Amino acid sequence: MKMGFDKLSIRGKLILIVLTVTFSAMAAGFGVVIVHEVIVSKKQIAENAALIARTVANYSVSDLEFNDAQAAEQTLAQLDGVPNIIDAFLFDDQHTLFASKRDTSDIPLLDLGLSPHSEFKGDLLHVIEPVHYGGRDYGHLYLLSSTAPLKSSIRDTLLTTAALALLVGLLAWVLAARLQGFISGPILRLAGIAERISQRADYSERATSTSDDEIGSLCNAFNTMLSRIEARDTSVRRAEAQFRGLLETAPDGMVIVDESGTIRLVNEQTERLFGYKRDELIGQGIEMLLPEPLRSAHQQQREAYGKAPVVRQMGENRALQGLRKDGSTFPVEISLAPLQTEAGLLISADVRDITERRHAEAELEQYRDHLEELVQARTHELESANKELEAFSYSISHDLRTPLRSIDGFSHFLLEDYGHALDDTGRGYLERVRQAAQRMATLIDDLLQLSRVNRHNMARTEVDLHGLAEDVVGELVAADAGRDVTINIAAPLIAECDATLMRQVLANLLGNAWKFTARNAQASIEFARRRNGEEDVYYVRDNGVGFDMQYSDKLFGVFERLHTDMEFSGTGVGLATVQRIIQRHGGRIWAEAALDEGATFFFTLDADGTTT
């Protein structure tokens, strides 16, 4: 029954409810009416019988008085015409039967007693009426009345009721069938819309709310929900389109397979890579894209991957091959990423054609293998060239010195012996010849020194740079005693280095400092060491003329000079020599300066800075 009710449509339920209520109310009402009817009917029957009994009793008074049984029987016989009276018996004051309506020995009365009485018993109404007159009791009348009218009245009422119930039920059915539309109509429309939407997935549909009641608010809520779903649907579509766009524009082939290895999605790049059309791939096993020998192994690996999916490269350190539609193979690199979805595990594979890279790698490998030979050859070339250069510069310097000495010597002799024969101009010319010759000698010395640096055998010992610097400064002061220079040399400065070469370094750097502070009234020169991270950095700082940092790259080149001879004397070989020495010690040298604000030259002595 409950199942049946559940299966009914709302329309059916509403009608059923209305009919149930109507019939229940009607049944209750009719029940009351019938009970009332029975009570009233009984009362009526009793009253009627009582009236008849009283009348007959009145009539029977004189019959009993004059002991006239015949008259009494006549009186009782009158009751034959009275409806429903079945039997009547008249008893005298001795409770003896005096007369009866018909001849009968069957007197069903004595158990009732003879007190005045009216009682429904069985199908009959029993009435005992005293015969009473003028203060005297003459006897009793016993009347038996049928209750047929009661039954017929009940039957009539039932029939009427049933007819009425039928009529009301029919009316209720018609009204319910019509009025339920007010409630079920909007719900059915709503249900219809919901069904259409679920079939077509068209979320632009809207329910029209026609009432302000709960159904109306249901419609509104439904519409709000639809709007949200529509918005979400749109964003999902957009996201999907974006995803597809990303997928399509990916530079690599993207293949998405499900757990069973069936291809679910590919992008355009995949089509291009493998030469298949999209339709030829989707729904097929992924193994179709692999050369035959790799297939069974791949299948096993794929199943293992499905159990522990992680993002990883596929076939690392192994040569993976892809199989094109035309049967050719090509090297691929594949990245795998698991994607847990409601439909199960999806695996996205990023397939990259690495043919080009393989070529490049092969080429690179070739280069790598030949690089050492190349370097050796070059080094050899360089070394021989260097040696030639050194030999050349040594011999040149050496060979140049002899004629130079002759020029200087004979110029000297000329001045001393024949100077008086020349005028001042002539003597001036000769002086300039001598100066040039001497400068050239210095230059040659410097060059020789530079070349000697290269040929010098390094002998590293613990050297006190402080002492070395003091010696150099002492010589400088001796040569140019008139200057007031504040010299600050840190002590002690023990370094592991070649003392001869190091002396040249300090002589050059301190000499430069001395030279370029010559115009300062308050010159100051500092030589010290400081720790800079892992290495010890030595520096020589002065407050001289400095230089423009844009020329710093020219500082250490041979014959490069930042100042003219007119300003400061020099050959342009000193710093080149210094750099050479520092390099031979495995160190570096660099400078910081600003024009007219002094210069600082820094150097280190060991690549790993392990000086003590």
Next chain:
Amino acid sequence: MAAPWRRLVLGFALAATLIAPVFGARNAAEIEAAFIEKFTHYIEWPEESRGATPGDPFTMCVLGRDPIQDALESIAEFTMIKGRPARVLRVFGAREAQACDLLYVAKTRTGDLPRIHTELAHRSVLIVTHGPGLAEQGAMINFYDVGDRLRFEINVSEARESGLKISARLLRLARIVGKEPAP
């Protein structure tokens, strides 16, 4: 005050008298007397007819010699009639009967009925007889015998004229004589 034994005797006598008309073996006079006493239950005498006060006795007269006189006397002795003490008088002529409430005409004097009728016209005297056709001659209640049962007939027009009201209960048991004039 009467002695207890006497009251007991009287009680028995009374009981015997009351029961006798219905049940006991009795002579005809006693039955008739009992009937007459019962008749008075169902008949109303007009109040103004005698100017009587409630204390006046109910007077039953007997014209002619008849054993009913004894029977009536024995009733009158113990019975109130119409709420009054009762007495029985022997009368000798019609005129004498004018003061009676009830007049029983003995069989021997039924020949006087026409005169009695005339004398007692418009007097409320219940005239009772026993004999065939007497009701038609002016008696209001006339006894007759059917087998061994005593029956009576009532002349309703006579009764009406005399101002007596006879109850329908009584009329039911009687043979009706005389036409009831349309009112």
